[in-house]
Amino acid sequence: MISTDTHVRIARPSRDLAAAERFYVEGLGLEVLWRTTERVSGEWDLVMVGLSGGGWHFELTIDPENPLPPTPTAEDLFVLYLGEPIDPALIDRLVAAGGTRTVAHNPYWDKYGVTVVDPDGYHLVLSTRTWNA
Known part of the structure; x- marks a missing residue:
């Protein structure tokens, strides 16, 4: 049964796990929760980041033997509702960690936040709004 305690995992392929980790850990401030530590033939390399x-x-993954390239679109968004103005230092860290600030495909996100593209081309939106379901 799905409940409010259900844990959510978002899995995405990556071209470069080190670059993706740098963006989400050094740039955004997430933690490495787990990672593969050795190359095992037939298995994926991965790093899990979160809080x-x-x-x-x-879960950021790559199959070194049969890589699947990321295929993000402008609407593949990871939105964080921060509920406050976006600290310019956070944007600077994300850019220094390999991100690119961009104009959002949907102008709503530019009105209420900042969009940064991660090293694999996925869009991270930092929203000044709060989430109210």
Whole structure:
């Protein structure tokens, strides 16, 4: 049964796990929750990032023997509702960690936040709004 305690995993292929990790850990401030530590033939390399104790995490993966390239679109968004103005230092860290600030495909996100493209081309939106379901 799905409940409010259900943990969410978002899995995405990556071209370069080190670059993706740098963006989400050094840039955004997430933690490495787990990673593969050795290359095993027939298995994927991966790094899981998120917040310790959080209800979600990213699993960034690559199959070195048969890579699947990321295929993001302008509407593949990871939105964080921060509920406050976006700290310019956070944007600077994301850019220094391999991100690119961009104009959002949907102008709503430019009105209420900032969009940064990660090293694999996926869009991270930092929203000044709060989430109210």
